[in-house]
Amino acid sequence: MQPDQQNANLRITALVSIGKHPGSGRARRAEQDARAVEMGLNLAPKGLEVLHAGDPHDDALRAYAGMGLKALRILQQEGNADAVPALGEYLKQAGPDIILTGVRAESGESSGMVPYLLGEALGLPVVTRIAEIVSIDNGEANLLQALPRGQRRALRVPLPFVASVDMAASAPRQSAFGPANRAQLEGQAAGVEIRDEIKANWSEAPARKRPKRLKVVKAKTAADRFKAATAKSTGDGGKVLRDKPATEMAQAVFDLLLEEGVLR
């Protein structure tokens, strides 16, 4: 969607986090957060603010700046501090119309709770997994929500609101090195800094491979277990129609499609 006069006064805040490459584990821009920034840039390039809570000197943040941002705002925090109170405090004062986040972070706990906690703290409606902001009129936004199997649902939400951006949103633009280096990373002390005490008691380890679930045969006798182990798979091939008029056979296919509910 092209930015137009309508959205000139729209103020969007995109929350970004430090991502983690699934293979190498290197810090990078998070995929979903980058999509949130992309959505903000398309909707209101003038009124977009990109916000991060944490270390202002992290190089991964430059990757967001390289998407064409003049500046990033960073609430300076220790690594073990909880981001939500600081973000809530800042956003309460800033009061943007739309707050965009990813669905789940790629590093840390990645519980996906940030949009919900912010929505609860600020008293804003939360919409999840949006794929597109179609239009904004009369103080309400028309959204498309991504559903499983590539389906979409239309939603209408009054401004201001919090939205998490799904992977189905349009892919983020490439990050350019020059603009990334020129952008200002504006650090400011976070209003509140609360250490995450609960998290300090957790222990972390590289993910173990989960055991596959075994198909256990619960049979009372050895003979039954033997039969279950040696039984041929009962692939009898289903129904076969032949030597009939094409009309009849096509009708059988069509009835099955209707029964399965795949025809809309």
Place this chain on the structure above:
Amino acid sequence: MSEDIIRRDPRAEWIARNRLHPLHESMQAMQGGVAETRGPSGLIRRNPHAVGFIGPNGIKRIDRLNAGGPANLGARRSSGSAKSGAAKEVELPLHKVENPDYYIAVVPDMVGGRLNGHDRDVIGQAHKLIREIGGNGAVLTVVFGEHREEAFDKAGVDRLLQLRGEEYEGYTPELRVAALAQVEKEYAPRHWLLPDSVAAGFELGCRLAARIGERPATQAWQVSSEQTICRGAGGTIDITRQTPRLLLLAEECAEPIDETRHEVLPVGLDSAVAVKASIRDCGQVAVDPNAIPLAEAEFILSAGNGVHDWAQFHQAAELLGATEGASRVAVDDGHMPRFRQVGATGTWVTARVYVAVGISGAIQHLQGIGQCDKVIAINTDLGCDMVKRAALSIIADSGEVLAELIRLAKAYRQEVLEHAA
């Protein structure tokens, strides 16, 4: 008098003894391969060749289990007992919980109005927690709107809280979370368990956690009453932590219930739930089926070597609203783009309904459609592997069947339009 006379057929007996006789097979078949016969002198004659069954490796297996009583032996018995075993449903013992000390609340996804495997795992986890905690605990299952599930008892539901009403239909997360907050107030469950799924569980669980101020464990995959292991950092680390009150459970977190029945006592809420919802559901949007990634498409019409009229195939896919797929041959011949290729070398699809038009079913292709529910084959060759895999096979030329399907789809669309008008 005449029935006392024993009539012997020496020729038949001779043929039965002589396995090399050309008529031996047919004579055996006429006798029905019976393991036991009353011989001409009144003695029981056992035919050892008719006992047992041929196992998968071609080796004869004899079932020596005397389950059906001593009189029943051999092939007759094995077929008879299999029938009776399938016919009688085993009555599972009923697990009763009277005046529960505490509840463990489960909110299943109920995709399509039924419990799915993930939901059953979560209920199984709830029972595992009750066993570990001890005491008189009951699993309270919260279901929104109407459901079509018939076997709540076998899934392990002790108490069923069904919130009926039109207001729960569609996408109503704010109302649902308000209802769950009301459940929290009235029942104060010891744990909240939800499936961590894209369908609904993750969103609802997070909303509830924010509302009641609990810090959830997400993607939890090993849960005991003390300790929880959950995936963090996008599934790359394991976090070991104390078990919180609210858990979002990964798939296959615990074994589902399968050895007991449960009461499914209906319970209700004392006060009504009402919220002013700000999110308005405007319904599902029609999406271009060809814009859906092949791997997650629900309905695929796939073409292979047996398709000759490609314009007709594309028209059929468009009218049926199916995502297009192709076999490797069709792609190599240049009829379809490479990203449409289904199979081990292309895309592994997860469609619910897969229609294979003119595809004989190479093993790589069959691997690619391994996760599909219903496969329909349209093919001229009865003996091909795709027909063996398919739930419904049409042995005919693809062009004729596609033409008929196009006609039917057009009529259906017309009918829907008239119905809407």
